Amino acid sequence: MTDLIHPGLIFILGALPIPLLSGSIRKAYLLLIPALAILAVLAMQPGSYGEMQFIGQEVLIAKVDKLSIVFATVFTIMALIGTVYALHLPHADQHVAAFVYVGSALGVVFAGDYLTLYLFWEGMAFASAYLVFAQGGRQAVAAGFRYLMVHITGGVALLGGIILHGLATGSLLFGPIEGGMGVGAYLILAGFLLNAAVPPLNAWLTDAYPEATVTGAVFMSAFTTKTAVYVLARAFPGTELLVWLGTAMALYGVIYAVLENDCRRLLAYHIVSQVGYMVAGVGIGTEMAVNGATGHAFAHILYKALLFMGAGAVIYVTGRRKLTELGGLYKTMPMTVALYMVGAFAISAFPFFSGFVTKSMVVAAAGQDHRALVVLALTMASSGTFLHTGLKLPYYMFFGTDQKLEAREPPGNMLVAMGMAAVLCIAIGVFPQMLYALLPYPVDFEPYTGVHVTESLGVLMFTALGFVLFLKALDPENTISLDTDWFYRKGARVFMWIAEKPLARYEKAVSDVSETAALPFLHGAARAGLRIDLTGVDAIVNGVARSILRGGGALRRLQTGVVTHYVLAMIVGVIAAVAVFAVAWR
Amino acid sequence: MIKRVVDFFGDEEYARQRRRLFYLVLVLIAIADFLVSREHAEYLWDRLPGWSAVYGFGSCVLLIFVSKFLGHQGGLMRREDYYD
Structure with missing residues (x-):
């Protein structure tokens, strides 16, 4: 750490004093940290920082190059926007969790080796899970547990892959996987694909995000999947499998979005769909495709956050989240409608909005690579994107049947945050050169050609025609959709049944045997042991036991049984570990 | 200003104007698509x-x-x- 201020550490260490501050001092402090992080990213110079040896392995805390800088730039900007959106929150714990989450995401983005990457990867999982738990209520806590379980499983796969890969290649440095794909490489890929929410490993996202707090979901929509896109772009560019997974994913998301009734779950399915473009871009692997994937991740973070903020504002004001229960809000929330629509135009790739200059780069790269099927599928997914986020969701949320809900505009800070994201969505669309200059490779792509504009508008506006004609078929229904989480949600029940019925019976049979046959023998042995024990060992043991008992009593008082306390304790642990790490490392 | 635009898309009284505008846009896009150059x-x-x-x-x-x-x-x- 010679001349690098790690923006991730700014967030993680910066999270520590938050509970000690209050009122407007805390608000100013909350804004200061992301602002400092943005400056730290702007001041970064490409290079390697924090090289050292750890358990005989080469560790590289930060490797800075163009690819990591793009992601860090948008992550820190997003952190600022998300913090503004959450500024009214009185709960220090949620701010801490959000900052640790952002810091961990930045830690992954700069990780130069797999151990550092893994450490921050897990930090991200725990901190983001807290944002789901913080919502409270049975549904959210259950979803949070499922989220955590899935991510821990993915983390184990990743760690296994890292170890196998490290043994095979003799290095833990994080970079493109070279040579053949071994078991280790596939496990690493599986861990990454899980965080990118690639079907069938996507259900954690659409299960948990809609259950998170209004402000927490905004953070979540930005970081986990996009760090996964980053690590895929770093380690697996040009992997053919990713092209097809990404393309399938783009369509998978829009198909489910048709069925969805929960406004934020619909948006979550569109994360799956949009990340599909990025995964496909990484899979194509040409310079233009990786540029497209990176640029699209940049634009996506901003417009998706804007959409989540809009839906969050509706939930915040009305307390309702189902499209069947919403409608007619445009009268009371015109600003929210307008800002949401900017996000909707951006995700749908309307000219002069950010999606237009980034999504088309991925599609054009697929075209240049002679992948006609991918081009057609991704164009179809674009149609679906506009159909849902641009037409269906706003229609049923803001217009449609007036449900006579009492509503008003959300607090000023929420509108300001949405405004910031909206300005960036338009700025990127109007001045794409700003974004193109940040991308990892030189850009040779002109989005604003006559044919591209008319074709995009053709696809989008005739999608709108389909929407108008078949509006009745799209009416939201009071249902939930089965996704791959069915396997572990129902599977867990089978597991519990086995644990309760056959296993319990088996255990009883075993204990019957032991009582009749083994017990008399054990009794004799125990008596002999007792004699030895009473005379010699007891004195020592008693002393130890008393102290343990005392410690146990203290521990018992800590065991509150409240999940959020445990997660908070884990987060504090992570922070402490990082703090020790940072100090020792200097 | 923003409120008026949003109202235009929501209020029942503008339904006819909305529909006309929409079809006009569709026709214009279709015509434009015939006029642009398609070299590449x-x-x-x-x-x-x-x-x-x-x-x-x-x-x-x-x-x-x-x-x-x-x-x-x-x-x-x-x-x-x-x-x-």
Whole structure:
């Protein structure tokens, strides 16, 4: 750490004093940290920082190059926007969790080796899970547990892959996987694909995000999947499998979005769909495709956050989240409608909005690579994107049947945050050169050609025609959709049944045997042991036991049984570990 | 100003104007698609004016009905208390 201020550490260490501050001092402090992080990213110079040896392995805390800088730039900007959106929150714990989450995401983005990457990867999982738990209520806590379980499983796969890969290649440095794909490489890929929410490993996202707090979901929509896109772009560019997974994913998301009734779950399915473009871009692997994937991740973070903020504002004001229960809000929330629509135009790739200059780069790269099927599928997914986020969701949320809900505009800070994201969505669309200059490779792509504009508008506006004609078929229904989480949600029940019925019976049979046959023998042995024990060992043991008992009593008082306390304790642990790490490392 | 634009898209009284504007936009886009130059056409459909309109409309309809089919006939849509 010679001349690098790690923006991730700014967030993680910066999270520590938050509970000690209050009122407007805390608000100013909350804004200061992301602002400092943005400056730290702007001041970064490409290079390697924090090289050292750890358990005989080469560790590289930060490797800075163009690819990591793009992601860090948008992550820190997003952190600022998300913090503004959450500024009214009185709960220090949620701010801490959000900052640790952002810091961990930045830690992954700069990780130069797999151990550092893994450490921050897990930090991200725990901190983001807290944002789901913080919502409270049975549904959210259950979803949070499922989220955590899935991510821990993915983390184990990743760690296994890292170890196998490290043994095979003799290095833990994080970079493109070279040579053949071994078991280790596939496990690493599986861990990454899980965080990118690639079907069938996507259900954690659409299960948990809609259950998170209004402000927490905004953070979540930005970081986990996009760090996964980053690590895929770093380690697996040009992997053919990713092209097809990404393309399938783009369509998978829009198909489910048709069925969805929960406004934020619909948006979550569109994360799956949009990340599909990025995964496909990484899979194509040409310079233009990786540029497209990176640029699209940049634009996506901003417009998706804007959409989540809009839906969050509706939930915040009305307390309702189902499209069947919403409608007619445009009268009371015109600003929210307008800002949401900017996000909707951006995700749908309307000219002069950010999606237009980034999504088309991925599609054009697929075209240049002679992948006609991918081009057609991704164009179809674009149609679906506009159909849902641009037409269906706003229609049923803001217009449609007036449900006579009492509503008003959300607090000023929420509108300001949405405004910031909206300005960036338009700025990127109007001045794409700003974004193109940040991308990892030189850009040779002109989005604003006559044919591209008319074709995009053709696809989008005739999608709108389909929407108008078949509006009745799209009416939201009071249902939930089965996704791959069915396997572990129902599977867990089978597991519990086995644990309760056959296993319990088996255990009883075993204990019957032991009582009749083994017990008399054990009794004799125990008596002999007792004699030895009473005379010699007891004195020592008693002393130890008393102290343990005392410690146990203290521990018992800590065991509150409240999940959020445990997660908070884990987060504090992570922070402490990082703090020790940072100090020792200097 | 923003409120007036939003109201235009919501209020019943503007329904006719909205519809006219919408169809006008559709016609203009279709005409424009015939006028732009298509030098770098890579695929067959790139050379067909109006293709994008047909494809967009077709995609939209296909997505709606395939998804709803999967939801209703394929059993993906369930009652809300399905997991309880």
